[in-house]
Amino acid sequence: MGRYIDRPTIDTYLNLGKTLEVFLGRINSDKTILSYLELIKNADDKIQVTLIEHYDEGNLNFLDIYDFSYVDSDAEFLTMKFDNVEKAIEGIKTRFQLVEVKFVNQGLIQNEYSDLLKLEGRS
Numbered sequence: 001m002g003r004y005i006d007r008p009t010i011d012t013y014l015n016l017g018k019t020l021e022v023f024l025g026r027i028n029s030d031k032t033i034l035s036y037l038e039l040i041k042n043a044d045d046k047i048q049v050t051l052i053e054h055y056d057e058g059n060l061n062f063l064d065i066y067d068f069s070y071v072d073s074d075a076e077f078l079t080m081k082f083d084n085v086e087k088a089i090e091g092i093k094t095r096f097q098l099v100e101v102k103f104v105n106q107g108l109i110q111n112e113y114s115d116l117l118k119l120e121g122r123s
Contacts, residue, residue, distance in 0.1 A: 003111060005103040010085055013105070014041040020103045023112035024051075024096055032056050033071055036109050039088065042081070047088040051078040060117055063110040 005013065005020065013020060017040075024035040038050045054068035080095070082088035092101050104112065 003104060003108065005105065007085075010103055014039065014047065014085065017041070019106040021106055021109050022092065022101055022103055023109040023116075025112075025116050026056075027096060028053065034065060034068070034113065036065070036112075037092065038106070039103070046081045046083065047085055049080045049082065049088055049092060058113065058117075059122065060114060063114050063117075065109055065113055066107075 010020065020039045022037040022039070024037065026033065027035045032055055033053050034056050035051060035053045038052060040048050040050075042048050053071040054065055055071060057068045058065065080088075080091060082091055089101050092098060102112075
């Protein structure tokens with residue numbers, strides 16, 4: 001199985017209460033900020049998408065984005081709610097100008113971050 005979750009499995013995982021993530025990378029004008037989305041299914045069956053941003057404090061030897069400082073720990077995260085996964089995917093594509101939305105299991109965005117660092121030629 002690959003890193004990315006296929007479309008039918010997204011529904012299954014969300015229905016099981018799992019959190020999914022989408023790594024956005026450096027979408028902020030401040031390129032020291034890393035952004036990603038968390039998706040969960042609420043008790044009201046809505047898909048909740050939350051934008052989370054951390055300062056880039058890592059390197060190829062320290063990839064745990066969850067340990068990086070939040071951009072503003074007191075601020076409310078940007079949260080959007082959608083009726084279903086299809087609407088969530090379209091909302092994500094529109095809001096973040098993406099051609100494709102690549103879902104991973106919670107905890108695997110460190111692999112996406114590693115790929116970004118290698119692409120940028122950083123160590």
